[in-house]
Every structure is written in structure tokens, then in C-alpha cells.
Amino acid sequence: MSLAPRSESPRVLVWNQYFPPDTSATASLLAQLVDRFEVQGVGTHVVQGNPSYRPTRTFKWKPWELWRRGQDGTVVHSAARSRARLIDRALNYLTYTALSFLVALRTRCDVILVMTDPPIAVVPAVLVGKLRRKRVVYWLQDYHPEFMVGIGRIRPWPLVRVWSWAHRWALRRCDLVIAIGRDMRDRLETAGVRSDHIEVVANGSSVDWSSEAASRTRVSGADKLVVLHAGEIGMRGAWEALVAGARDAADVASLVLLGDGVDADWVRELTAGSDAVTIEPRLPWLEYTRRLLDADVLITMVRRGAEGYSVPSKTYELFGCARPIIVIADPSSEPARLVTELDCGFVVSPDDGHEFAAALRALAADPGLRERLGANALKAKDAFRRDDQLDRVVALVTNS
Known part of the structure; x- marks a missing residue:
């Protein structure tokens, strides 16, 4: 993919529910990426949810606030229920998606970088990108709902098919999709994403082995x-x-x-x-x-x-x-x-x-x-x- 350098670094809106103090793998990975942006002089604004993934600390919830300023951006006051039950996890996802959409509409940025927490986040990200004429880059970590259907954990019920259609719709409208494996690139191309809109970048290892x-x-x-x-x-x-x-x-x-x-x-x-x-x-x-x-x-x-x-x-x-x-x-x-x-x-x-x-x-x-x-x-x-x-x-x- 041919990439022409820009004259100045853009401000990046980073859209993902999990970020420290959450301790999920994507939270850790995203924190390291934000550090790399900072090293290279690129401004970021992280839109994260209330900590809910084995967090090291929690934020005090104020019922009159929909969101608050965080150290690295904005913390939206999404539900933070236990992830053990699917219904509670869905509530976390839906409240985060709705509130983060409102924040993204009003946050200054040049490009939107969205990840896969929650799995539907790319859909509102693309909508915001279209409304505000911003570039959207999708850093795809897990491909849902196809993953759950593929391993037999859920069946292709009508709601799941709608979710799959919405995900494919958003995928095809991203300016760039970053896949973390060549097999994922193959799946994306099968789904109709243009090959020149896909780049493969491994997550790599952060362990400093001697x-x-x-x-x-x-x-x-x-x-x-x-x-x-x-x-x-x-x-x-x-x-x-x-x-x-x-x-x-x-x-x-x-x-x-x-x-x-x-x-x-x-x-x-x-x-x-x-x-x-x-x-x-x-x-x-x-x-x-x-x-x-x-x-x-x-x-x-x-x-x-x-x-x-x-x-x-x-x-x-x-x-x-x-x-x-x-x-x-x-x-x-x-x-x-x-x-x-x-x-x-x-x-x-x-x-x-x-x-x-x-x-x-x-x-x-x-x-x-x-x-x-x-x-x-x-x-x-x-x-x-x-x-x-x-x-x-x-x-x-x-x-x-």
C-alpha cells in the first residue's frame, strides 16, 4: 500500500473500551501504543469505558456525569458489571458504545483509531468518520461475530446475521484495516475488503528475553x-x-x-x-x-x-x-x-x-x-x- 507522508502529525482519537486500569490484553497493548505515539510526538485522546476487566483500581461514579476527563482522554460512565454473564457483558458494551459515540462526535481529532472492544465499536466509529469526514483505521484484534459462529459458541440467529452484516459494512468503509495475521487478511479479503486497504502487523512480544x-x-x-x-x-x-x-x-x-x-x-x-x-x-x-x-x-x-x-x-x-x-x-x-x-x-x-x-x-x-x-x-x-x-x-x- 502506497503511503504518502503528511506534513504534520495528526491528533488521533483512540476508541476502545478497555484501557488501564483495565488489565485485558488489549488494554495493555493499547497503553503501549499510546506510549509509542507520544514518543513520536503524536497527540492522542483515548475514549475508554469504566474499568470492568479485572481493573487495578476503579473510578468513583457520579450519577450526574455521563463522562469525565481521564489522564489520557475521556472515561465514559458505561456500566461496569461482571463479565461472567453474557447479559452483563452486553450491558457494558451497549452503554459504552452509546456514550463513546457522543464523545467521539465532539472530540477534536484528525483520524480515528478503533479496536475491537466492544466488537461492534467499528460501526459507530465509521459513522462518526463519515459525519465528521475523518479517516478511520480499524486495528482488528478479533473478528466477531464470525469467531463465535465459527467455533460453534453461537448460532447464526437473525440478530447475529444483522451484526455480521453491519460489521462487513463498516469493514468495507474503513480507510485502513490493520490485521494481526495473514490468515486474518485472507478472511478480510473474502469479506470484500479491498486488499490495498489491508495491512498485516503482528502484535509481537513485549518480553525482553536475554x-x-x-x-x-x-x-x-x-x-x-x-x-x-x-x-x-x-x-x-x-x-x-x-x-x-x-x-x-x-x-x-x-x-x-x-x-x-x-x-x-x-x-x-x-x-x-x-x-x-x-x-x-x-x-x-x-x-x-x-x-x-x-x-x-x-x-x-x-x-x-x-x-x-x-x-x-x-x-x-x-x-x-x-x-x-x-x-x-x-x-x-x-x-x-x-x-x-x-x-x-x-x-x-x-x-x-x-x-x-x-x-x-x-x-x-x-x-x-x-x-x-x-x-x-x-x-x-x-x-x-x-x-x-x-x-x-x-x-x-x-x-x-
Whole structure:
């Protein structure tokens, strides 16, 4: 895509419900992007909602205020109910969407950067862009509602079809859509988005691995491989294949699931009665990174039907660990493409556990193979530094 430089930096309206003190992945990612805008002298105004995603602090609600000035922009007084129930999450989304639309209509800006919290945010963003003749850049993290339909969590009811139509309508009217994987780009092109209006930028890794730490050998008396999946136990994972393969290869490997999420209780039921799989609670960041380095093999997953609609950004963090990576996903998914191109692991089927078990046995039998694949992974870590990826986003937003 040809991008002509502008004579001056625009002011960017950043439109996303989650932003610190929320602790979601998109909140953290967006905070880092705002920092990169600041480093490059670009002004931003963040329109965020009331903290509702495991926030580190909350704002005092005043019933006579619809919004208030925040440190980085405007905090709208949207509902901040628990995300555990779908109806409460929908209330959070709808109140944020309505109030943020009003704020966006009156906030000075040159370009609108919208993300996917809530999943319908791009629709009002495009409407504001048309009304105010502002450029709209959509930084697409998760592709809804197609993701939920693709994995079978919701059916294509009439309301869902209307949502899908509205999303496609907005996608085709954005000045630029930033996809976080090549498989997502393929989905966008299938949906009718012009290829010259799409750019692929990985989320990358913000972990500052040192070569010495990442190259260390785990010291343990265990005679089995330690296989680790660290992160959300959520809807994107191919949990049936993972657990079935771990049970099959229990004589050579022990699987640890580190984290929590909406599917955690169901996964505990899958693993009941087996000592092949251990589920451990979420850890503070420093301990989490140490646990990655203590494993022999690392896992990332995309369940069947989710490829191109959701891209696990934790894949990029795994490269710096110098460990073989097993991707449980369709070969067309972005993690599978990366691991294949970099020759740093195995890609196995998300439909059953046989290929996963075979990969574990191959790695357990060949320490030299583990070392070679891990070394190849380590070589890739600098190609996906998050600051470099975010600087690309800044350039696309300010020059689009």
C-alpha cells in the first residue's frame, strides 16, 4: 500500500473500551501504543469505558456525569458489571458504545483509531468518520461475530446475521484495516475488503528475553518432558485434542496448563482422573516468564473454525524461550505458518490428539531435535519486537 507522508502529525482519537486500569490484553497493548505515539510526538485522546476487566483500581461514579476527563482522554460512565454473564457483558458494551459515540462526535481529532472492544465499536466509529469526514483505521484484534459462529459458541440467529452484516459494512468503509495475521487478511479479503486497504502487523512480544536466560537448560530430575501451555484457558483453544494427546503420551510428557479463563471448569472436567495434566493458577508476570523458561516444550493453539478470526499473540513471546513450539491448529493459521516457516516446532491437527502425542514422542526421543528447533525459535525473537510492530502501527495511522 502506497503511503504518502503528511506534513504534520495528526491528533488521533483512540476508541476502545478497555484501557488501564483495565488489565485485558488489549488494554495493555493499547497503553503501549499510546506510549509509542507520544514518543513520536503524536497527540492522542483515548475514549475508554469504566474499568470492568479485572481493573487495578476503579473510578468513583457520579450519577450526574455521563463522562469525565481521564489522564489520557475521556472515561465514559458505561456500566461496569461482571463479565461472567453474557447479559452483563452486553450491558457494558451497549452503554459504552452509546456514550463513546457522543464523545467521539465532539472530540477534536484528525483520524480515528478503533479496536475491537466492544466488537461492534467499528460501526459507530465509521459513522462518526463519515459525519465528521475523518479517516478511520480499524486495528482488528478479533473478528466477531464470525469467531463465535465459527467455533460453534453461537448460532447464526437473525440478530447475529444483522451484526455480521453491519460489521462487513463498516469493514468495507474503513480507510485502513490493520490485521494481526495473514490468515486474518485472507478472511478480510473474502469479506470484500479491498486488499490495498489491508495491512498485516503482528502484535509481537513485549518480553525482553536475554539470550543467556532463554538458552538455559532446565535442571530437573524428572524423566519426562515438561510441556507448558501458559495463558487464557478460553474459547480459542483446541482443548479436546490437547488433553487427549497428553493422556496418550503420558509416559513421556507431563502437561501443565498455567492460567484461567471461561473454559477452565470444562477443561478440568476433561482432565479429571488423569495425572497427565496439571492445571495451575495464573501467576504474576515475572513468575510467568520464569515458568516459560523452565518448560521443555511450549504450546499454542487455534481450534478448528477460529483460524483467521483470532490470532494468539502469545506465540511471539514463545520464540524467545528457545524451546520447541507445538502448534495445535490448521496449517493455514498464522501460528502454524510461522512455526513451519521458521522450522521451530510441529504443527498438529486440532481435531484429535494423535498427532500431538506423536510430536511429543518424537521430541522426547531426540534431545538434538529439541535443541535445533529451540535454537531456530530464538533466532526469530528480534523480528517480532513489540515496539517495532507498534511503530509500524503508528506510521500507518499517521500516514494512511
